[in-house]
Amino acid sequence: xxxxxxxxxxxxxxxxxxxxxxxxxxxxxxxxxxxxxxxxxxxxxxxxxxxxxxxxxxxxxxxxxxxxxxxxxxxxxxxxxxxxxxxxxxxxxxxxxxxxxxxxxxxxxxxxxxxxxxxxxxxxxxxxxxxxxxxxxxxxxxxxxxxxxxxxxxxxxxxxxxxxxxxxxxxxxxxxxxxxxxxxxxxxxxxxxxxxxxxxxxxxxxxxxxxxxxxxxxxxxxxxxxxxxxxxxxxxxxxxxxxxxxxxxxxxxxxxxxxxxxxxxxxxxxxxxxxxxxxxxxxxxxxxxxxxxxxxxxxxxxxxxxxxxxxxxxxxxxxxxxxxxxxxxxxxxxxxxxxxxxxxxxxxxxxxxxxxxxxxxxxxxxxxxxxxxxxxx
Amino acid sequence: xxxxxxxxxxxxxxxxxxxxxxxxxxxxxxxxxxxxxxxxxxxxxxxxxxxxxxxxxxxxxxxxxxxxxxxxxxxxxxxxxxxxxxxxxxxxxxxxxxxxxxxxxxxxxxxxxxxxxxxxxxxxxxxxxxxxxxxxxxxxxxxxxxxxxxxxxxxxxxxxxxxxxxxxxxxxxxxxxxxxxxxxxxxxxxxxxxxxxxxxxxxxxxxxxxxxxxxxxxxxxxxxxxxxxxxxxxxxxxxxxxxxxxxxxxxxxxxxxxxxxxxxxxxxxxxxxxxxxxxxxxxxxxxxxxxxxxxxxxxxxxxxxxxxxxxxxxxxxxxxxxxxxxxxxxxxxxxxxxxxxxxxxxxxxxxxxxxxxxxxxxxxxxxxxxxxxxxxxxxxxx
Numbered sequence: 001x002x003x004x005x006x007x008x009x010x011x012x013x014x015x016x017x018x019x020x021x022x023x024x025x026x027x028x029x030x031x032x033x034x035x036x037x038x039x040x041x042x043x044x045x046x047x048x049x050x051x052x053x054x055x056x057x058x059x060x061x062x063x064x065x066x067x068x069x070x071x072x073x074x075x076x077x078x079x080x081x082x083x084x085x086x087x088x089x090x091x092x093x094x095x096x097x098x099x100x101x102x103x104x105x106x107x108x109x110x111x112x113x114x115x116x117x118x119x120x121x122x123x124x125x126x127x128x129x130x131x132x133x134x135x136x137x138x139x140x141x142x143x144x145x146x147x148x149x150x151x152x153x154x155x156x157x158x159x160x161x162x163x164x165x166x167x168x169x170x171x172x173x174x175x176x177x178x179x180x181x182x183x184x185x186x187x188x189x190x191x192x193x194x195x196x197x198x199x200x201x202x203x204x205x206x207x208x209x210x211x212x213x214x215x216x217x218x219x220x221x222x223x224x225x226x227x228x229x230x231x232x233x234x235x236x237x238x239x240x241x242x243x244x245x246x247x248x249x250x251x252x253x254x255x256x257x258x259x260x261x262x263x264x265x266x267x268x269x270x271x272x273x274x275x276x277x278x279x280x281x282x283x284x285x286x287x288x289x290x291x292x293x294x295x296x297x298x299x300x301x302x303x304x305x306x307x308x309x310x311x312x313x314x315x316x317x318x319x320x321x322x323x324x325x326x327x328x329x330x331x332x333x334x335x336x337x338x339x340x341x342x343x344x345x346x347x348x349x350x351x352x353x354x355x356x357x358x359x360x361x362x363x364x365x366x367x368x369x370x371x372x373x374x375x376x377x
Numbered sequence: 378x379x380x381x382x383x384x385x386x387x388x389x390x391x392x393x394x395x396x397x398x399x400x401x402x403x404x405x406x407x408x409x410x411x412x413x414x415x416x417x418x419x420x421x422x423x424x425x426x427x428x429x430x431x432x433x434x435x436x437x438x439x440x441x442x443x444x445x446x447x448x449x450x451x452x453x454x455x456x457x458x459x460x461x462x463x464x465x466x467x468x469x470x471x472x473x474x475x476x477x478x479x480x481x482x483x484x485x486x487x488x489x490x491x492x493x494x495x496x497x498x499x500x501x502x503x504x505x506x507x508x509x510x511x512x513x514x515x516x517x518x519x520x521x522x523x524x525x526x527x528x529x530x531x532x533x534x535x536x537x538x539x540x541x542x543x544x545x546x547x548x549x550x551x552x553x554x555x556x557x558x559x560x561x562x563x564x565x566x567x568x569x570x571x572x573x574x575x576x577x578x579x580x581x582x583x584x585x586x587x588x589x590x591x592x593x594x595x596x597x598x599x600x601x602x603x604x605x606x607x608x609x610x611x612x613x614x615x616x617x618x619x620x621x622x623x624x625x626x627x628x629x630x631x632x633x634x635x636x637x638x639x640x641x642x643x644x645x646x647x648x649x650x651x652x653x654x655x656x657x658x659x660x661x662x663x664x665x666x667x668x669x670x671x672x673x674x675x676x677x678x679x680x681x682x683x684x685x686x687x688x689x690x691x692x693x694x695x696x697x698x699x700x701x702x703x704x705x706x707x708x709x710x711x712x713x714x715x716x717x718x719x720x721x722x723x724x725x726x727x728x729x730x731x732x733x734x735x736x737x738x739x740x741x742x743x744x745x746x747x748x749x750x751x752x753x754x755x756x757x758x759x
Contacts, residue, residue, distance in 0.1 A: 026677045034684065041688050043698040044425070044509040050697065065548070091555065093731045094717065097697070113544035117551045124554035125724040128425040128509070129695045131560045135516035138550050142523050145548040152546055166498045167522045169515050171505035172472060179508045198680055202673050209593065209672075289672040290585045291403035294411055302415065306422045311693065313510050315478075316428060321421045335475075342506045345473050 005221045009229025013203070017233055027199065027237055031191045031245040038187050039253050042311075044179040046132040047073050052096035054081040059107035065118065065144050069100060074136040087121065097123045098133055110148060173342040181256070184249040185341040186310035189271065189333050191245050193304035195238040196275030201296035203230050204283040204372070223372045231276050238272045239265075249341075258344025263336070263354075270357040271333040275300050277364035284371045308334040329360040386604045390612025394586070398616060408582075408620055409627070412574045416628045419570045420636045423693075424562040427513040431459045432479035433471050442488035442497070442529075449525050450481065455517040468502060478504045479514060491529060556724040564639070567632040568719040569692045571625060575651065576658050576686060576712055579621040581679050583614055583662025588675045591666075610751055614659045621655045632723075641726030650718040650732070653739045657711040660746025667753040690716045711742040 018024060051069060055062050069075045079096055081087045090096045101119040103109075109116040120137050124130040174181045207213035216226065246264065249255045257264075279296050286292040306312060307321070308330035314322055325331050332353040339345045339353075347354075399405055432450070436443050451458035459477050462468055468480035482500040491497040501518055505511035534541060557564045590596040599609065629647075632638045661682055669675040688694075689703065690712035696704055707713045714735040721727050729736070 020671070020674065023674055023677050026681065030680075033681070037685055037688050041685075041699050041703045042694050043700075044694055045512070045698055046695070048697060092725060092727050094721070110546045110548070113546050115547045115549055117549045120550055120552045122552060122554045123725075124557035124560055125565060125720050126695055127557050127560040127562050127565050128513075129698075130554060130557070132513060132516065134552050134554070135513075135520060137552075138520060139523075141548055141550040145546075148546050148548060166496050167501055167519055168498065169501045169503060169518070171503050171511055171515075174505040174508050174511070177505050177508045177512050182506060182508045194680065198676050199673070202676065206671075206673065209589075286403050288401060288403055289676075290581075290589065291401070291407050293581070293672075293676050294407040295403075298411055298414055302418060306418055309507075312423050312425065313427075313507055315430075316424050316426055316510075317422050325422070338506050343473065349474060 001222065001225060005225045006229045006232075009221060009226055010232050013230050013233050017237075027195070028241070028244070030194055031187075031241040032248060034187050034191055034194070035184065035245060035248055035253070038190075039180055039184050039249075042179070042183050044128065044311075045177070046129045046136075048076045049074060049098055049129070049133045049136075050078045050096045051075045052079040052081055052087055052090045052099040053077050054084065054087050054099060054101045056104040057102050057106035061107040061110055062102045065102065065141070066100070068140050068144050069137075072136065072140060074133065074140075091121060091123050094123070097126070097129065098137070100137075113152075173338075180253060181342060183311065184253050184255045185337045186308070186334055187249070188242055188245045188268065188337055189304050189308065189310065189330060190301075191241050192238055192268070192272050192275050193300040193330070195234060195241060195272070196279040197296040197300040198293065199237070200231070200234050200276050200279030201283045201292040202289050203234075204280065205287055205289045205292040208287040209289055217374045223374060224369050227280060227369055227372065231280060234276055235269075235272060238276065239269065242268045242272070255341055256344075257341055259340030260347065263347055263350075264340045267333065267336045267340075267354060267357060270354070270361045271329065273361040274329045274357065274364055277361070277368040281364065281368040281371050284368065303328045304330040304334075307331065310334050329357055332356045332360075383605070383608055386602075387608050387612045387615075390604060390609060391615060394612060394616045398586075398620075408578075409624065412578060412624045412628050413631065415574055416567070416570050416631050417635075420563055420567050420632070423566040425509055425513075426560065426562045427510050427517070428454055429457045430455060430479055430510070430514050431457050431477045432481060433459050433462050433468055433477045435462050435465060435468055435480070435482045437485045438483050438487040439485075440488035442491055443483045446483070446487075446497075446499070446522075446525055447481070449521050450518070453517065453521060455514070455521075472502060472504050475504070478510065479518070496526070563636055564724060565720070566693075567636050567638045568723040569690075569716055571628055571632065572654070572690065572712055572715045572719050573687055573692060574628060575621055575625055575655060575715075577683055578624060579617050579655055579658040580662040580665070580682070581676075582617045582620070583659050584665040584669065584675045584679055585672055586613055586617070587663070587666035588669050588672050592671050606754060607751065610663065610754060614663065617662075618655055618659060621658070622651065625651050625655075638723060640723055642722030643728055646728050646732065647718070647722045650715060650722070650736060650739070653736060653743055654711060654715040654718075656743035657739060657746050660743060660750050663750035663754065664746060667750060667755075686710050686712045689713065692716055708738075711739055711746075714739045714742075 053066055055066065066077065070077050075098070079090055081090065081099070087099045087101065091099055099121040101121065103117065103119070106116060118141060120134065122130045122134060171177055204213070207216060242265070250257045278300055282296045282299060283292045286295055304310070307325040307328055309325070314325050314331060317325065335353050336350050339350050398408070434447055436447065447458070450456045456479070459471070465482065468482065471477040472480055480502040482502070484498065484500070487497040487499070499522065501515070503511045503515055534545070554560065590599065633640050665675055665678045665682070669678055689707045689710045691707065692712070696707050696713070699707070717735050718732055721732055
């Protein structure tokens with residue numbers, strides 16, 4: 001192994017990357033762009049659900065209940081329906097996601113005592129928003145119901161009914177339950193996957209396609225030297241992107257950072273090694289840029305996005321998929337990111353994850369080295 | 378006669394493209410492998426449902442009431458009781474280590490408060506690193522708790538004054554979830570995958586097909602042939618349009634037969650929507666090919682289109698939750714309209730009468746994108 005030859009390959013790669021100014025600009029824009037899009041637009045908090053109302057009673061009481069809906073930030077009354085088919089039309093065409101139907105004898109039933117029902121129709125095709133919205137609707141109606149009971153008891157001079165359970169919830173790590181604080185750290189992992197998938201996967205395949213690999217093979221440079229020389233520029237880019245991403249998430253988005261920066265960057269380096277080696281391996285074996293980019297997308301980007309627990313919790317997947325997810329390096333990296341950003345747990349608690357990443361990194365580096373042969377078939 | 382010649386030239390181009398696409402086994406795989414794999418991974422992994430959340434309990438009251446409350450929690454399908462602990466530190470350690478997501482602490486005096494009519498107090502700690510799971514989980518806790526309190530109150534009154542108990546007014550919410558009665562996450566995501574795959578596949582294939590010829594230098598050879606610009610574009614894009622339609626059919630079958638997502642609408646509506654959408658994907662792909670010299674540039678540019686297009690389409694997260702500015706941006710995203718069509722046809726079963734605005738918007742985008750890219754496409758090098 002010769003440092004001079006590594007440097008020669010490294011210089012060649014750097015020149016090649018820097019000549020393509022547009023790609024270079026884009027490479028540095030990617031982290032900010034992803035942060036911006038994910039930080040602002042990926043929001044699982046359910047607020048301002050467009051609500052359609054069909055008040056068949058039209059009394060003071062029914063108006064009170066509807067006001068309770070309107071006064072929360074969870075529902076916006078956008079339409080007052082005249083009849084039932086009207087409700088159906090508006091839920092069908094998507095103007096309203098939920099509809100509240102108040103029965104014709106609502107106030108009368110309330111006066112007579114006993115149980116009165118209010119109907120909530122929901123467009124549950126977006127199952128998550130629908131079930132969260134239903135939860136809100138239930139608490140609004142429950143609150144209204146206990147208010148009615150209190151009034152009733154006060155009028156009669158009877159003993160007030162037992163107040164409902166007082167559930168004091170404390171949320172740890174992400175106190176305001178903001179999905180931004182959950183998603184933004186995950187973008188760090190996504191950015192690395194992108195660098196691995198979209199840039200590295202093309203590096204050897206491009207030389208194959210253009211025929212320049214033949215020239216490279218005829219030089220005395222060894223496979224490992226090519227690998228190191230070619231990957232270092234992408235490694236530097238990836239680390240720079242990570243730094244930009246991490247700083248922006250703390251400074252711009254106000255995501256807490258409670259762990260150690262050393263752990264964060266050390267683990268990022270490990271994960272970056274994993275995705276770069278994987279990208280390189282794919283590039284060497286597929287030999288076509290189209291194929292390499294598609295496979296790299298499946299092997300790095302998709303698992304980092306879907307199987308890492310970044311948005312979709314791993315515990316909720318079918319058991320087989322859980323096993324697969326835990327076999328992939330991305331899920332360990334996301335756990336580490338959560339720990340350093342939100343949880344601030346001591347390093348000793350994430351040693352397993354760090355070790356797993358280290359093992360993946362060394363295995364993949366070895367695999368990538370072995371796959372490259374200095375031969376044209 | 379002229380038309381026949383044009384047809385012949387397009388035919389030649391088509392044959393060349395199909396040979397080129399199907400010759401390479403890797404490329405063959407990329408045509409049909411990734412869509413299926415994406416469908417399977419999304420179908421299995423993309424779930425926002427919250428079930429069987431592991432929790433631990435510190436019960437300092439240890440009375441019939443507190444045990445009844447805990448069994449209400451652990452008896453629901455949303456929660457699984459992991460263990461009883463003795464000290465609060467154990468709750469904290471469990472959450473830190475990630476073995477449990479939820480900790481419930483009931484202090485002594487819970488049952489006395491309940492019996493005395495003061496309302497019992499329960500403390501809940503939830504790991505909210507994943508805010509959605511925490512939010513949904515807490516919602517279930519609240520729901521179960523209020524049900525518990527209501528039942529307790531009814532029991533209480535029934536015993537003390539049965540006549541009065543029937544008189545107490547009460548409002549209940551009856552929910553009627555439409556289209557997806559069991560709130561299955563998969564029903565929401567699977568139709569969306571079709572849209573995503575269509576966008577990515579067709580766009581990248583088109584962009585790469587043109588740019589590859591430019592990069593390798595064979596575009597020059599095509600340019601010296603008598604083929605005209607629009608014939609070249611048609612011959613280049615038609616294969617990917619056909620492959621796209623085939624893939625759409627294939628993954629729709631997987632979605633319906635394998636994942637059991639209901640298909641309640643008409644195939645015609647879906648086919649019309651898919652055709653119009655594919656045209657807009659082709660347009661974007663061509664546009665990218667006119668501004669890219671290398672495949673790497675094409676890849677990176679495509680990425681810059683795919684990312685926002687996919688996120689703003691409402692594929693993973695509801696558009697109504699986005700900030701107002703982003704909500705306006707979504708109207709510029711052709712995928713947004715296709716998502717609505719996909720989900721409406723699959724789950725709601727509505728037809729042209731409801732979906733025509735989306736179809737018209739998509740058609741406008743397809744027309745504009747194709748026109749711009751064809752005008753920008755020159756039969757010359759550079």
